[in-house]
Amino acid sequence: MDPAPDYHRLREQPITKATLDFDGNEVWLVTRHADACAVLADPRFSSDFSREGFPARMTVRPPGPGTFIRMDPPDHGRLRRTIVGEFRLKRLERLRPAIQGIVDGLIDEMLAAGTSADLVRVLALPLPTLVICELLGVPYQDREFFQRCTQVIGDQQAPPARREVVRNELRGYLDRLVTSKRQEPADDLLSRAAARMAEDGIDHDELVGIATLLMIAGFETIANQIGIGTLTLLQHPEQLAALRADPDLVPAAVEELLRHQTVIDYGLRRAALEDVEVGGRTIKAGEGVVVVLSSANRDESVFSDPDRLDLTRAGNEHLAFGFGLHQCLGQLLARLQLQVLWSTLFTRVPTLRLAVPLTEVPFRTDMFVHGVHALPATW
Numbered sequence: 001m002d003p004a005p006d007y008h009r010l011r012e013q014p015i016t017k018a019t020l021d022f023d024g025n026e027v028w029l030v031t032r033h034a035d036a037c038a039v040l041a042d043p044r045f046s047s048d049f050s051r052e053g054f055p056a057r058m059t060v061r062p063p064g065p066g067t068f069i070r071m072d073p074p075d076h077g078r079l080r081r082t083i084v085g086e087f088r089l090k091r092l093e094r095l096r097p098a099i100q101g102i103v104d105g106l107i108d109e110m111l112a113a114g115t116s117a118d119l120v121r122v123l124a125l126p127l128p129t130l131v132i133c134e135l136l137g138v139p140y141q142d143r144e145f146f147q148r149c150t151q152v153i154g155d156q157q158a159p160p161a162r163r164e165v166v167r168n169e170l171r172g173y174l175d176r177l178v179t180s181k182r183q184e185p186a187d188d189l190l191s192r193a194a195a196r197m198a199e200d201g202i203d204h205d206e207l208v209g210i211a212t213l214l215m216i217a218g219f220e221t222i223a224n225q226i227g228i229g230t231l232t233l234l235q236h237p238e239q240l241a242a243l244r245a246d247p248d249l250v251p252a253a254v255e256e257l258l259r260h261q262t263v264i265d266y267g268l269r270r271a272a273l274e275d276v277e278v279g280g281r282t283i284k285a286g287e288g289v290v291v292v293l294s295s296a297n298r299d300e301s302v303f304s305d306p307d308r309l310d311l312t313r314a315g316n317e318h319l320a321f322g323f324g325l326h327q328c329l330g331q332l333l334a335r336l337q338l339q340v341l342w343s344t345l346f347t348r349v350p351t352l353r354l355a356v357p358l359t360e361v362p363f364r365t366d367m368f369v370h371g372v373h374a375l376p377a378t379w
């Protein structure tokens with residue numbers, strides 16, 4: 001359940017060159033916390049997959065309209081700004097009762113169905129999908145469609161052609177939803193953004209792209225964080241008991257689980273637009289960079305005893321949500337979901353435990369976003 005042990009050795013030196021398995025290209029590997037922050041905060045590193053040297057797996061098209069996670073300034077800022085207010089704490093707090101209701105409902109169904117379940121299927125996958133539906137203002141009768149779409153998109157076993165079809169269906173649906181929010185606004189993110197399009201300088205297709213981005217960025221990451229975080233808690237029964245006894249511990253516990261189990265392991269990539277010095281070495285224009293968040297989060301110069309899980313850890317400056325320009329827009333919403341879920345689950349189901357030996361849990365070592373494919377549990 002720990003990141004690759006090689007990262008420990010790599011952190012002893014400045015940034016290093018590595019060869020990508022899939023195309024044989026060389027990239028710079030950034031494994032230290034300070035260097036990761038330096039790269040991620042520097043606009044001379046591009047997030048656009050179509051840039052020369054970008055460590056991308058396939059021949060890539062320029063980002064579709066609205067996909068600001070893959071754009072650089074000024075478009076990135078223009079699009080991100082249109083929804084940033086929706087992710088402030090005060091507004092998100094208004095979603096707390098709805099999130100609590102969703103969590104309670106999922107646990108009710110899980111308990112009613114028997115005494116064992118795959119927690120990925122019954123909790124980790126449906127929770128974030130239902131929360132995004134709530135945020136965007138997806139009507140209740142369409143939520144099952146959303147769940148089916150995100151399950152296929154997140155399932156690497158599904159044939160690529162099928163996933164592409166479902167992705168287009170989702171986009172088509174969101175296109176119609178934006179149109180209906182423009183005609184009949186309600187109290188939700190999409191209605192508010194649709195009403196401000198001219199003022200914000202975005203068009204219909206860009207808003208559809210933003211909604212699609214939120215759907216995808218706010219799903220696989222958090223679903224896996226729920227799976228691997230729940231497993232980690234079950235593997236540390238003493239710390240879990242302390243957490244159950246003291247609900248005030250929950251926020252710090254969430255931060256520690258994000259640090260200790262960083263699902264976007266080596267997922268942040270950039271291409272240098274100019275020559276830039278990082279960690280005493282020069283990254284040349286057109287060279288690719290891979291930032292290893294899970295290594296930065298175990299950097300011994302920042303975290304004491306970094307491999308130890310300590311749910312009471314204070315001043316936890318982890319990089320699980322990235323850093324700088326593209327730092328996760330949905331991080332407060334992610335925290336809210338994790339806090340509500342873990343404070344409710346272990347109180348309502350105090351006897352929850354793993355149903356199989358740890359060695360039989362299917363880890364997602366084959367996937368870009370880490371976690372578990374399934375989490376068989378019993379109570």
Ligand code: HEM
Pocket residue numbers: 047068069070080132213214217218219221222225263264268269320321322323325326327328329330331333334
């Ligand atoms: C545990 C859950 C989550 C994790 C670990 C996570 C992690 C990240 C990371 C590392 C980035 C930075 C990407 C980069 O620098 O290239 C990011 C960006 C982003 N995330 Fe999250 N995320 C989570 C949940 C969410 C949720 C719930 C939402 C929305 C509902 C969301 C929306 C976004 C968006 C829109 C961006 C792009 C920000 C930008 O480019 O300015 N994320 N996330």
